[in-house]
Amino acid sequence: MSDPKRMIVVGGVAAGMSAASQAKRRKKDLEVIVFERGPWVSYGACGMPYNIQDPQRPIEDLVVISAESFRKERGIDVRIHHAVKAVDVNKRSVTVSGKNGEETHAYDRLVMATGCRPVHPPFSGMEKDGVFLLHTLVQAEKIKTYLKDRPIRRAVVLGGGHIGLEMADVLTERGLSVTVIKRSEDVPSGYPKEISKLVRSELERHGVEFRAGARVLGFVGDGRVEAVHTDAGDLPADLVLVATGVTPEVGLARDAGIRIGESGAIAVDDRMRTSAPGVFAAGDCADAYHILLRRGVFIPRGTTANKQGRIAGANAVGADERFRGVMGTSVTKVFDLAVGHTGLMDSEAAGAGFDPVAVVISARTRAHAYPGSRDICVRLVFERRTGRILGAQMAGGEGVAKRLDVLVAALHAGWTVEDLASLDLSYAPPFAPVWDPILVCANVARKKVSG
């Protein structure tokens, strides 16, 4: 490969700015141009619900490094309000629409970091005032302004995924009466019943109404939304959040003839290379290799975007870094409960050809006589014959996220429940019982291994 002179990055959020920074850090004389269609780059999208929670905080708080700082301090040519319209992988150029109209720029290396976008369900009335998606900082700001300008009392959240749950929490904290509508009872979507039950009772305990089964037909109101129209009747609503899922933003790549993977995201190898020479992809728009499933998946995460972006940027300037893959790890705060999982759910495991079995335990988070202990539920999915761990789900009042990370490590290591039970985990009364809930669950699981 010839020595690259110019790298172009399409998209300036997590993956894009990580790639730009990494490439520029490694090769000082590289010209790096980032085209971002929105007004902000490098913001923490996962923090949007919590910013909305606090009326006093400006939305810009979520920007980690401004476009200006990237230009001045890192020498990266960040161009906001610039939308890339086309990529020509043969001519190695992109066509961009910005304040000066359309321009074409040549590249030696290209990083696609176009992210994902919310699924826009075909409900009638999506255009009404007060019906929102929450995906970009622009949308977050619109919600915040809407909450500020009007007397809003009732919100309806469509979807019981992470954004839906976080927003149910946040809107309740802002004093709204909230209803969550979802087709099925599992919450977060896909979670087993033992965990879903805890999440539903946490919602209930905080006054959130959870409605499973109702089918949304559209939104009612004269210009401004007044109700959600469902097959089980109308639900009054001053604000509606549609959070029914996301899909990778791959239009540009597809139009350019870059290969799309089975997951629907841009196909990449473990060096973050796409099918087109000199073109890398990273973040939500790109495949993430799932270590257990042994194939590319679409599981959008800020963590993955940062890791992949950094690797794409490094490899674009000649490094040989490898992305090892994901475990599908996820964690969400729902009021005073943390709920999360890593690895495979039972059905995913079965679908991948494993013979899974699961155990679930309830325990306390601190030593038996130490004050402030909370409940925690740990569920392990493992292979019946070998005891190999396939996944874990947890919900509890404290220590869930980092206990999940121990399971993440166990999955990366390919351990059995027997291996897990042997770990010399930390212990002191304020932080854990002498048998950590993880070990309690592993010990129960050991007895179920049939091999």
Added chain:
Amino acid sequence: MSDPKRMIVVGGVAAGMSAASQAKRRKKDLEVIVFERGPWVSYGACGMPYNIQDPQRPIEDLVVISAESFRKERGIDVRIHHAVKAVDVNKRSVTVSGKNGEETHAYDRLVMATGCRPVHPPFSGMEKDGVFLLHTLVQAEKIKTYLKDRPIRRAVVLGGGHIGLEMADVLTERGLSVTVIKRSEDVPSGYPKEISKLVRSELERHGVEFRAGARVLGFVGDGRVEAVHTDAGDLPADLVLVATGVTPEVGLARDAGIRIGESGAIAVDDRMRTSAPGVFAAGDCADAYHILLRRGVFIPRGTTANKQGRIAGANAVGADERFRGVMGTSVTKVFDLAVGHTGLMDSEAAGAGFDPVAVVISARTRAHAYPGSRDICVRLVFERRTGRILGAQMAGGEGVAKRLDVLVAALHAGWTVEDLASLDLSYAPPFAPVWDPILVCANVARKKVSG
């Protein structure tokens, strides 16, 4: 091996009661007798400082299962106030001193769970009122009574290990003015300077005076302690806690001709068998195999005692369970700071023949714009050429214990810093930054690997 009819357990705290319960659960017709010289069995010794903190809580709160419950519900013959005086491994019998005088009891299986005892330093005046050790529930109760009965204002803690630090915290919370005396500046003992500094400033922030370098000569006072006499002058004290270390309680075993390991604790194999047929040892009195050092060590921990006790009990009745070993994991609360480590410190690693190098980072515990974030310091020790992780030390305001556990897993797996950096750890703004402090440290460490 013939079918065992009677198992005797010497010592009724964590390891002893775990062994008794496990053996009885697996073999219902086994006669299990536990001799405990004190008045309580099955108590959470690690919780003693926190019980002392709360004047309203009875000391019995720390008892997990009473002697009575063991007898009635589990069919285990627990005899408190019974001190085993001798073991005859040829005759397979123990001589016990109890309320009926001396008795001799035959055994088929014996579990030594005699624990450890505090080092009794040769200070003059150790017998004075107000000078305490904290090792048993009896001693904890004495401290509690002493605090209740008298106007106590000044406490001096000798030793900067875990018990010393926890008690400095607890006595301060009870309104005392506390001084910690230690020979060297490292705190907890053996910790690197970056962590020690944080601990010392946390002590300071809460009004605890930390005095390094003074040599204690004895205790001054007329019957009751009034001051600690040191080579740097006298320190007024109404209460003195001597917490200068512990040593395994192996007198009985040694007298019986059972082999003692190089660590000073009873030598055991990975099945918890001692050198004498039919005799097992578990808990603080027994060797714990250190996975990295590949030899038996004396690192007393409640977690290890529970694991080893369970294995000893199972194997005593014919199972073949294996104790995999320890990593030396430890964590302590010092006011609002958690401090802990796992694996090897630099000097231990060098002593074991590794060529260690360390990196240290400071980070925040939550996403950059999420409220309530705390500082955390992560330090990794790893092999210079290969990047293999050898140990970790952490101190911080939240999430330390369970982040340490991720490192515990990494050590068990034998990972490099490169492996660690690739983990798909959980992320949501309330629980971690998008680059978890562990990953930040691993990324810094990667650059230092020379191989």
